[in-house]
Amino acid sequence: MLKNLRVKTSKFIDETSRVSFKFNGKIYYGFKGDTLASALLSNNVHLIGRSFKYHRPRGIMTAGSEEPCAIVQINGKTSLTEPNIRATEIEIYEGLDATSQNCWPNVNFDIGGINNFISPLLPAGFYYKTFMWPASFWEKYEYLIRHSAGLGKSPTKPDPDIYEHKYVHCDVLVIGAGITGIMAAKTAAKNDLKTLLVDEKSEIGGSTIYQNSEHITINDQYSSTWLENEINDLKKFKNLEVKTRTSVAAYHGYNYLLARENLTDHLPQDEKKNKVRQRLLKIRAKKVIVATGSLERPLVFNNNDRPGIMLSSAVKKYADYYGVATGQKNIFFTNNDTAYESAISLNKKGIKVEAIIDTREKSNSEFTAEAESLGIKVYRSRTIVDTGGYKRINKITVMELSKNGQSFANSEKITLDCDCLAIAGGWTPAVHLFTQSGGKLKFRDEDQVFIPNKYPSDQVSIGSCNGDFELDDIIKETSKTLKEFLNIKETNYDDLKIKCPKNKEIRNIWLLPSDKVIGKTKPFVDYQNDATAKDIKLALREGFKSIEHVKRYTTTGMGTDQGKLGNMHALGIIAETAGVKMGELGTTTFRPPYTPLTFGTIVGRNVGEYFDTFRRTPMNDWHIEKKAEFENVGQWKRAWYYPVNNETMHEAVQRESKAARESAGILDASTLGKIDIQGTDASEFLNRVYTNAWSKLAIGKCRYGLMLNEDGMVYDDGVTTRLDENHYIMTTTTGGAANVLGKLEDYLQTEWPELDVYLSSVTDHYATASVCGPNSKKILNKIIPDLDLSDENFPHMSFMNAKIGNIKCRVMRISFTGEHTYEINIQANFGKSLWEKCMEAGKEFNITPYGTETMHLLRAEKGFIIVGQDTDGTMTPIDLQMDWIVSKKKYDFIGKRSLYRSDTMREDRKQLVGLVTDNPSEVLEEGAQIVADAYLKPVEMLGHVTSSYYSPNLNKSIALAVVKNGKSMMGQKLFIPMENKNINVTIVDPVFFDKENVRLNA
CATH class of the missing domain: 3.50.50.60 (FAD/NAD(P)-binding domain)
Structure with missing residues (x-):
């Protein structure tokens, strides 16, 4: 008859609160505070699952997060199902339903167990050799491999749980709440440092000694009494926060750490509803104290599993x-x-x-x-x-x-x-987080352990994770280390008297x-x-x-x-x-996470409709009212076109582009990236960033700039305006704004820290309405009657400060359409009001709102490129026929040296050209390949179409393309091979409309 497997009552288990749970369909009982592992062991259940390769029976081996064998699937028949959960980590709760993994039909009789008997045929690396021949069998191999791979079953329904992220800043982060962790947290808090103590267990105290140890005395008291007093003392400090059930997953550079905090995993199902399940803590600490302890080693012998x-x-x-x-x-x-x-x-x-x-x-x-x-x-x-x-x-x-x-x-x-x-x-120091941070280890021969050696940041390892395994040594060394690391004179542990047996023979x-x-x-x-x-x-x-x-x-x-x-x-x-x-x-690489993270924890609340943020301009409601169709550009919802009376996109774009050329058009350009640049070295900074010169740009003037990568390839472009002596505002492409800001900050912080320059993203601060066309000047005169718009006072590529009523605004005369254009920048919360004023002022001129598709057509007529559409990361300014923008006088700028590499200077590189079709009404497909001889096999691809439209202003189709040696091929006939026919094209100048730029000053 089975004896009771519960022994002397533990204070960590509430035996007055019995909890029922299921394992493999059978109901068992445990107590509040039990893990699934301890509850199953108390019910004499040792067979938990099957191993991956041989399907051998596996049981519970450890009591912590290092458990390799006892992993289970929980809530398998619900949307809450989750695979690969360690039975040693999950606390039981009413309604828990766990099942064994990697076994069929069940854990007691597993068909896969045959692998154990044929194991001599399955040595290491057998799959690398077995599945290579015959090649025609690969599809059969693949089916079997995919169906045998993995352990648990992934959920097939959306995760209904709630996750969130939280930023945490502290003076001292202590990882691990064993004896040394408690010592460190108490010492730091006592010295007025904002301290955070985290531990993956539900209770602090650690496992170096247990609370009922009869072998260790401290100041002539049992260790349990001393440790309990230390734990209680932690509650006295208001500047100390203790987080249990919190596992540090990753330790990145500069003391930036990620930790998963379990908030509801231990609660019954009905108490979890509408509560945050797990929180990802993004911790930035001035100092980090690693007290993660050590892991007991197994012994390797025959059938040790x-x-x-x-x-x-x-x-x-x-x-x-x-x-x-x-x-x-x-x-x-x-x-x-x-x-x-x-x-x-x-x-x-x-x-x-x-x-x-x-x-x-x-x-x-x-x-x-x-x-x-x-x-x-x-x-x-x-x-x-x-x-x-x-x-x-x-x-x-x-x-x-x-x-x-x-x-x-x-x-x-x-x-x-x-x-x-x-x-x-024996014991292995848990150095995983230390090495994740970039720390270097050294090997200690006498007990054959790797311990921390070189620290890459303001951190220290204490206790057994630092190779100290004897408690008296741990206390002394920790006290000494804390004084040095925290720069304090004394700790509470300097005079502790410790008695404990030694354990140094191994x-x-x-x-x-x-x-x-x-x-x-x-x-x-x-x-x-x-x-x-x-x-x-x-x-x-x-x-x-x-x-x-x-x-x-x-x-x-x-x-x-x-x-x-x-x-x-x-x-x-x-x-x-x-x-x-x-x-x-050496060792293998210790990669994050230290313990597995759910995808939900990593993503947080950014799921479903919140997976990617939608940014909307201040004029967005007006666009919706006018039935605009939208496209997503760099997280922005941009008006794509404005159909009237059930127009198709083609019909709407043709109408909008004609109106912009013949009278007036208006574009919502609020999405363009805007970076405020200030500092005494702002001009020098722009000189290094852009390919053209900036030092002599006058205050009040604008200039187009092209930005390269280090490899000399076009990265981004935009117009930058000099507002004052040491003040510029840069515009970038809509989709590239964040990347450009990050790149510029990276250069300032790592390559040019001596420059006095400060960058601020102001994209969301301003709304921008761009009014273009022959009547744009008349419209602006009605909106800002006091502004002198003469070419002498307000020439192209300049700006003026003005007021619309009592509201300050900035007007720039710049154009992306080739038309006479004004961009009005105003505080964002006045954006919709500005737009409506422009529409009202332009009503007599039939002002027409146009979207991004029309904007693309208008700029293509002028041969203006769009970075990311007409470029693909392999195009230099010379390839784009923009030699004029590369300064020959400047000493250096990003990518300059790469422009003069032999490969970059080849004359037969792909270059930007224009294309027209023999049939003016035939519009090419963007991305279509270009060849010299459609009938030659194999076909040599010369390039591809990057932009293609039908221009109502030219009454023919036009296209931009990149073609090998394109600049020297003007007037030549080429072919676009399509599925059912070949389209004849001619290479022409990429500027199709108003080559003399007459309309800019019309």
Whole structure:
């Protein structure tokens, strides 16, 4: 009969609050505070899922986020379903429904388990070789591969949960709320520093020691009393914020970190409704203290993966923290003293410990003597060579190790019965976040660990993540480090008296020997992906030497746990096999996130209609009233065209363009990017940014500028106006505004920090109405009667400050249509009023609003380019026939040197030209390829069409194109091959309309 697996009541579990949940369709019960793992263990459930490759039974191995095996799917039949959740991390709640993954039809009988029996046919890298021949079979391979890939099932419906982002700023961020984290947070807060302490667990206190430890005294008190007092003291500080259930996912440069805060995952379903599930904290900290602790290592031996094989620290935590016995016949297997402490703790709780298997010949620790005095049988200089049981371990086979630990002293075998094997292979500092930040590690030979060495930012690692594993050393070193790092004179921990047994003897054997040849064994290194020690050795035999190559060939460390348990063993096995030092190998790359993030957390509220923001101009309501059709341009809703009486787009554009040329048109140009540039070096800055000269531009004048990338290719363009001696306003393309600002800021901050220049985005500050056409001057005279619009007073490419009533505005005489044009810039909240005044003033001239499609047609008639449409990142100013805008006198500007590379100066590069069709009514397709001989096979592509329209002002179709050696091909006939015919075209000058620019001053 099954005994009660609950032991002495834990204060962290509320046994008065029973919680029901489902696992694989069966109802179980746990208590409030249980994780799914502890609740299942209390119900004697050890088989949780199946491994990825061999579909071997897998159970619970750890008690934290490093868990590689016990991953489940939750709420599988609802829109709330989520795969790959660690049973060790999810707190049970009423209504939780979890199922096993990677098994069919169920976890007890899994058809995929056949892979375990044919495993000799599935060595590391077999897929790279097997699926290459015959090539005609690839479609069949692909179907099978895709259906066997992955572990859980992705949701197919939109996520109904709510997520959000929050920006956090603090003086000190402390990551990890164990003993050292608590010490650091309390010390920082006491010294008036705004402090944030985060920990992934639901309670702070950590796992270096547990609250009922009987082996550690501090100032002659049990550690539990001292630690509880420290935790309570944290509540006294108003400048200290403590966040539990918060996991730091990523540590970027300059102390910018991302953390996921779980807010409702532990609540019953009915309490979660309309509440934020998870919050992504975007933290910027002046100083960061990393106190992430360390991870216990497993031991690698044959069949070391069966359910019931757990880390020693996990077995202890389930008993101490959750009040759960993980087995009734417990055996510990260790190479150090921490397993003895765990065994003693279990024994004193009434949990039977059958034996301790120790790979060491001897140990002088107080733990070993105490364990033996309690009647626990200790087998020294022994190793486990095999385990029994399928869905749960039921026995182990033990043999005596030789002196060197690589073979056996004799052939005698001992078989011991057990239902839980607790393994302890030492500790690995959790340096993942440190290395993410750009930190460099060093290898410590005496206990074979990687520890922080070079810090890239204002941060420090303390405690066991810094390689300090003894509590008295931890307290002393942490106190010393905090004084130096926080620049303070003393801490509360300088005079602490600590008594605790030492645990410094460890015997590292990365791959324990077996009585079988390695080809007949399964010593697992990566428990999720089924990567074994023999896979690693095979990779080395096949020529892979880099740890990163071995990782990818064997998939070691590529599971959802990112190899938190197995990576050190992989390094050790590679080093021993290849005969190199571990410190020379380095480590694999620790990439964010530290623990998995849901897509919902990453995206926040930017989902559905909020996935991408819509920006609207101040005139947007007017455009809607006039039934305008819209297009999306750089997040803006721009009026595309204004159909009247059910016009098609073509009909509307023809009408709008005729009106703009013959009388007056008006365009909403508010979306153009606007960057305010100020500073004593503003002119020098523009000289470096643009290809043409700016120092001598007079105040009140405007100038068109072209911006290049470092490779000499056109990046953006626009008109920049000099408002004052050290004040300019730059306009950019609508879609390029944010990128241009970012690029300019990058140059100011990293390349030219000596320049006195300040940039501000003012795109949203101003509304812009552009009035063009022969009657534009008359319309503006009616709106601003006091403004002298004569060509002498207000020439083309200049601006004037003015007032419309009492409202200040800025009027610029610039044109993108080739017509006499005025752009009126006004404070954004007066934009609609300005637009309506323009429409009223232009009524007698039949002023016609036109959209972006008409604007494109009008500028194409003039041969004006649109960056991003007529350019594709491979066009220089010379290619665009804009040699005139490249200064020959300036010393330097961005991209100048690249313009004079041999390839950039080739005369046969693709160049901008105009195209006309033999049939004037035939409009080319944009993107259509251009060839010299449509019948020659294979066809040589000379270029393509970039812009194409039918011009009502020219009564023919026109197009812009880029053609190889196009400038020297004027008048030549080429072809556009289409699906059913070839279209004859002629290369012409790209300026089709008003080449003399007469209309600008008409």
